[in-house]
Amino acid sequence: MVYEKAFAKLNLALEVGKEIDGYHQVQNLMIPIDLYDELFFQRSEEDAIECDISIENNICFKAIQLFKEYFHISSGVTITLNKKIPIMAGLAGGSTDAAATLRGLNRLFEVHATQEELYSLACQLGSDVPFFLNVQAAMCTGRGEIVQPIDLNFQNVSFLIIKPNFGLSTKEVYEHYTYDGISKSVTIQKLIDALRNKDFDLIDEYIFNDLEDTALKLKPELDALFHRIDALSYIPHISGSGPSIFILNAKSIDLENIKALDDTLALYLVHTL
Numbered sequence: 001m002v003y004e005k006a007f008a009k010l011n012l013a014l015e016v017g018k019e020i021d022g023y024h025q026v027q028n029l030m031i032p033i034d035l036y037d038e039l040f041f042q043r044s045e046e047d048a049i050e051c052d053i054s055i056e057n058n059i060c061f062k063a064i065q066l067f068k069e070y071f072h073i074s075s076g077v078t079i080t081l082n083k084k085i086p087i088m089a090g091l092a093g094g095s096t097d098a099a100a101t102l103r104g105l106n107r108l109f110e111v112h113a114t115q116e117e118l119y120s121l122a123c124q125l126g127s128d129v130p131f132f133l134n135v136q137a138a139m140c141t142g143r144g145e146i147v148q149p150i151d152l153n154f155q156n157v158s159f160l161i162i163k164p165n166f167g168l169s170t171k172e173v174y175e176h177y178t179y180d181g182i183s184k185s186v187t188i189q190k191l192i193d194a195l196r197n198k199d200f201d202l203i204d205e206y207i208f209n210d211l212e213d214t215a216l217k218l219k220p221e222l223d224a225l226f227h228r229i230d231a232l233s234y235i236p237h238i239s240g241s242g243p244s245i246f247i248l249n250a251k252s253i254d255l256e257n258i259k260a261l262d263d264t265l266a267l268y269l270v271h272t273l
Contacts, residue, residue: 001040001041001042002040002041002042002104002107002108003038003039003040003041003104004038004039004041004100004101004103004104004107005036005037005038005039005100006036006037006038006039006085006093006096006097006099006100006132007032007033007034007035007036007096007132007135007273008032008033008035008036008085008091008092008093008096008270009030009031009032009033009091009092009096009128009131009132009239009240010030010031010033010091010159010161010239010246011028011029011030011090011209011239011240012029012030012031012191012195012203012207013027013028013029013184013187013188013191013206013207013208013209014026014027014028014029014208014209014210014211014240015027015028015183015184015185015188015208015210016174016177016179016210016211017179018179019179023127023143024143024174024177024179025141025142025143026127026140026141026142026143026144027139027140027141027184027185027188028139028140028141028144029137029138029139029140029150029188029191029192030128030131030137030138030140031137031152031154031272031273032132032135032136032137032272032273033159033270033271033272033273034270034271034272034273035084035085035091035161035268035270036084036085036096037081037082037083037084037085037093037096037097037100038081038082038084039060039079039080039081039082039097039100039101039104040079040080040082041077041078041079041104041105041107041108042077042078042108043075043076043077043078043108044075044076044077044078045076046076047061047064047065047068047076047077047078048076048077048078048079049061049078049079049080049081050078050079050080050081051080051081051082051083052081052082052083053083053087055083055087058081058094058097059094059095059097059098059125059126060079060081060097060098060101062098062125063098063101063102063105063121063125064077064079064101064105066121066124066125067101067102067105067106067121068105070117070121071109071111071113073109073111075109077105077108079101079104081097086163086244086266087167088167088168088169088243089163089167089239089242089243089244090168090170090215090238090239090240090241090242090243090244091161091239091240091244092128092131092132092240094126095125095126095127095128095129095131095132096128096132098122098125098126098129098132099122099125099129099130099131099132099133100132102118102121102122102125102133103118103133106118115133118133119133122145123145127140127143127144127145128140128144129145130144130145130147131144131147133147134147134149135273136149136150137149137150137151137152137154137272138150139188150192152192152195152196153196154195154196154198154272155271155272155273156271156272157198157248157249157271157272158249158250158251158269158270158271159246159247159248159249159250159269159270159271159272160246160247160250160253160255160258160267160268160269160270161239161244161245161246161267161268161269161270162225162229162236162244162245162246162247162258162265162266162267163243163244163245163265163266163267163268164221164222164225164243164245164262164264164265165264165265165266166219166221166222166243167243168215168218168219168222168241168242168243169241170240170241172218173211173214173215173218173241173242174211174241176214176217176218177210177211177214178214180210184208184210187206187208188206190202190206191203191206191207191208194206200248200249203248204235204248207237207248209237209238209239209240211238211240211241211242212237212238212242215238215241215242215243216238216242219242219243222242222243222245225245225261225262225265226238226245228261229245229247229258229261232257232258234247234253235247235248250269250270255267
């Protein structure tokens with residue numbers, strides 16, 4: 001049996017630009033966190049995914065088919081997927097599972113795929129999937145598939161993730177987004193400098209997400225929660241297309257104050273890797 005961890009991510013900077021050939025161009029600074037799904041791989045007669053929750057159109061099936069077709073593998077695989085990353089949360093749970101599937105199959109079937117081959121397959125699965133082939137902070141550009149690792153020296157920094165009891169469709173958020181035409185490259189560089197210096201005040205100032213306003217407009221209940229958190233003197237941020245809200249430096253947070261906002265909220269205390 002082969003075991004893989006699939007780590008979630010947070011977006012610390014997400015600039016969404018023009019749409020080209022059906023995809024928005026991005027500058028996306030992502031960091032991996034220690035919230036993860038678990039995947040167990042073993043050979044079997046047929047391909048199967050056993051999961052503790054129901055997930056329609058699981059991307060891991062597509063990853064299995066793509067991998068087996070490319071490497072001409074006829075035998076089957078069963079993946080046992082233990083979901084810990086909430087779905088439709090802006091944390092890329094599906095993308096990281098897909099990347100972990102490619103890594104796991106590479107080990108299970110001992111095909112010794114190169115990083116270039118895994119990257120090529122990852123690009124076919126989704127824009128965020130290439131980022132998750134390695135566990136490292138990176139700037140992702142193009143439609144997200146061009147991954148440039150960044151050494152931030154930003155390990156073991158705490159965040160509180162607040163997940164409401166509803167999801168948001170990434171596709172819907174992008175469809176309602178309007179590009180503002182403003183380049184944020186200078187802000188991104190300032191954020192990278194602040195991250196390297198662990199200057200939490202500046203980090204909070206420079207974190208941004210072009211999809212945040214769209215997500216808040218699409219979900220009035222998310223907008224209400226966002227501003228109630230802000231009223232507690234915490235600085236909330238949206239990860240990806242939402243609806244997960246995160247707060248930097250979670251050690252300073254009174255969790256009871258957050259829980260009192262809504263007893264259906266799921267709270268995750270996480271750290272950077």
